[in-house]
Amino acid sequence: MxxxxxxxxxxxxxxxxxxxxxxxxxxxxxxxxxxxxxxxxxxxxxxxxxxxxxxxxxxxxxxxxxxxxxxxxxxxxxxxxxxxxxxxxxxxxxxxxxxxxxxxxxxxxxxxxxxxxxxxxxxxxxxxxxxxxxxxxxxxxxxxxxxxxxxxxxxxxxxxxxxxxxxxxxxxxxxxxxxxxxxxxxxxxxxxxxxxxxxxxxxxxxxxxxxxxxxxxxxxxxxxxxxxxxxxxxxxxxxxxxxxxxxxxxxxxxxxxxxxxxxxxxxxDAHSWHKPAAKNDNGSFGRATRIFVAGIDRSVTINELELMANAKGGRRLVTCCDRACCAHGLKDTINDPRQHAAYQNFKMIAELAAVPDQNREQHFLNGRTSEVARQAWQVKNLRFDIDDAAARKIDVAQFTKRLVDHSKQMGKMLQSLEDLHESRGRGAPRARPIAMRHANQGKGKAGSQ
Ligand SMILES: [Zn+2]
The missing domain is CATH 3.20.20.105 (Queuine tRNA-ribosyltransferase-like)
Structure with missing residues (x-):
């Protein structure tokens, strides 16, 4: 690979x-x-x-x-x-x-x-x-x-x-x-x-x-x-x-x-496990469906996703452009958020796994991390239609603030990881590789397992 x-x-x-x-x-x-x-x-x-x-x-x-x-x-x-x-x-x-x-x-x-x-x-x-x-x-x-x-x-x-x-x-x-x-x-x-x-x-x-x-x-x-x-x-x-x-x-x-x-x-998070359960807090019942926006590494509600897609220049930033994942773009993503999330996850991990160990840090910083920081920066500059937002019951000021904060965080994340990369130097020790434990053991090949 x-x-x-x-x-x-x-x-x-x-x-x-x-x-x-x-x-x-x-x-x-x-x-x-x-x-x-x-x-x-x-x-x-x-x-x-x-x-x-x-x-x-x-x-x-x-x-x-x-x-x-x-x-x-x-x-x-x-x-x-x-x-x-x-x-x-x-x-x-x-x-x-x-x-x-x-x-x-x-x-x-x-x-x-x-x-x-x-x-x-x-x-x-x-x-x-x-x-x-x-x-x-x-x-x-x-x-x-x-x-x-x-x-x-x-x-x-x-x-x-x-x-x-x-x-x-x-x-x-x-x-x-x-x-x-x-x-x-x-x-x-x-x-x-x-x-x-x-x-x-x-x-x-x-x-x-x-x-x-x-x-x-x-x-x-x-x-x-x-x-x-x-x-x-x-x-x-x-x-x-x-x-x-x-x-x-x-x-x-x-x-x-x-x-x-x-x-x-x-x-x-287990910080409240020792306290009595809040009523009706059993599983995901009642929670709005969330959709993974791969480009910015965040999940949003369907309404938020559509609001972003409707903004000038927004569609290309938040739509899944991967035909193998969502053949019909946004419509497919909204129809089946799990399929989209699963596909994106497998793809990103497999791509990383194909890179030789010692190159992975640099590859990840130059690739995925930089890309997320750049796209988060672009997304926070989107100007939303006030009427569209009102119809979707989204507070534009609040939502924009979330996107601005996220952009700042992703910029700092890139910086922070680059610092760590520099301080560790090339050839830093890596965790022990893991073995596969099943009947087909030994038949696996390098890559995401
Ligand atoms: Zn997709």
Missing amino acids: QNVIQFPYVASPTQPVAHYIRLGESGYQKLANLHAAGRLPATRVVVDASRLKHQKELVASLKAKGAEVVLDTKVAELSGVERFEGYARHAPWAELGGGKPLTPNHFDPVAAHDIFGMIARFAGEHGVDAVLAPTHFVGDPTYTGWFKVDQASCRALRGALDREGGAHIAIDYPLIAPHTSLNDDALRSEFLAGLGDLPYDNLWVRASGFGNDAGPLTTKRFLVAMAGLHNLGKPIIADYLGGLVGQASLAFGVVSGISHGVGEKERF
């Missing part, structure tokens, strides 16, 4: 990039349709234990095409006061809580209910390739002992898998932590010490308060923090991370892969 992007020096290797797609809780029929239409070329997926029952066919079909399937037990959500009654409640082990969140006692390796056996049998029955260890949000202010509990759980799950005929099933370890704690040298050392000799393949980092909308400084700190985890010697997956920030993490080689949903789960 090295002939796709021409570089005068193609001496460095091109390591694969792991691109996990979280199938998520809702809209799986849409994903099944996308897959059936050949528009969901995922080679690695994460399925929630709470939804697997409804996604069996899709998962079987993905597996048949050689995809790696990773199970999320959802126990982090099941232990959160705000979350345990949401979609996660459909996970088989939710019942152990008896209508309440799961507590540290439920993760006692010698307890009679044997949650690890339940998880191991479920994983075996559904033929998954790996299980995310049943870990928790270590920033939970109501219980500070989760990290210790989770380390024991990881070992207990290994034992249970081996006992229940799942010796071939791998474990990955999700470290779910406030993003600020990852930046803290002392706390990071604690994480490194605790994660040192647990039985797992890949470290997944779910940084709370962080995601595709992170600012330039926060992003830079995250990249540095991820590089600070390389001493573990494990491949690293940035979980719940999409957009330009996710691509930057890959381009800089600080992570081996990223994981996000299709147009969702591109950021993560």
Whole structure:
């Protein structure tokens, strides 16, 4: 694939990039349709234990095409006061809580209910390739002992898998932590010490308060923090991370892969998990459909998208011009925002994965990052039709301010990443490449996997 992007020096290797797609809780029929239409070329997926029952066919079909399937037990959500009654409640082990969140006692390796056996049998029955260890949000202010509990759980799950005929099933370890704690040298050392000799393949980092909308400084700190985890010697997956920030993490080689949903789960926040759930805040019900504008790396509502497209010079900036993605432009994008989001995501990651490792930073800065900064600058200069905006119930002043702020942020992002690139220098160490874990292992080729 090295002939796709021409570089005068193609001496460095091109390591694969792991691109996990979280199938998520809702809209799986849409994903099944996308897959059936050949528009969901995922080679690695994460399925929630709470939804697997409804996604069996899709998962079987993905597996048949050689995809790696990773199970999320959802126990982090099941232990959160705000979350345990949401979609996660459909996970088989939710019942152990008896209508309440799961507590540290439920993760006692010698307890009679044997949650690890339940998880191991479920994983075996559904033929998954790996299980995310049943870990928790270590920033939970109501219980500070989760990290210790989770380390024991990881070992207990290994034992249970081996006992229940799942010796071939791998474990990955999700470290779910406030993003600020990852930046803290002392706390990071604690994480490194605790994660040192647990039985797992890949470290997944779910940084709370962080995601595709992170600012330039926060992003830079995250990249540095991820590089600070390389001493573990494990491949690293940035979980719940999409957009330009996710691509930057890959381009800089600080992570081996990223994981996000299709147009969702591109950021993560657990800061209110210990509080009672707000009424009617279950899933995406009632939220306006959002559409990914690839050129500026932001999602907007249909009304906002149309307002921008109607402005002078706006259409070419916000319309998907990729015929293979949206054959009829704006109309197709609005008709099927998920298909568009999925296609754009796969395309951008595959393009990055085709670039030799040592050239990825420069390629990403000169290409995607510069382009987003330039287009965000152009979009903020659009002049909107007041009547059109009023009819769409959009406050022009507010909307323009958002676009101006975004443009500033993208300009600073480019600067911030360029600074980091210069300070790291060429040949900075990169995260360990990740292996594929499924029946077709070894048949894969370089590229986005
Ligand atoms: Zn499109």
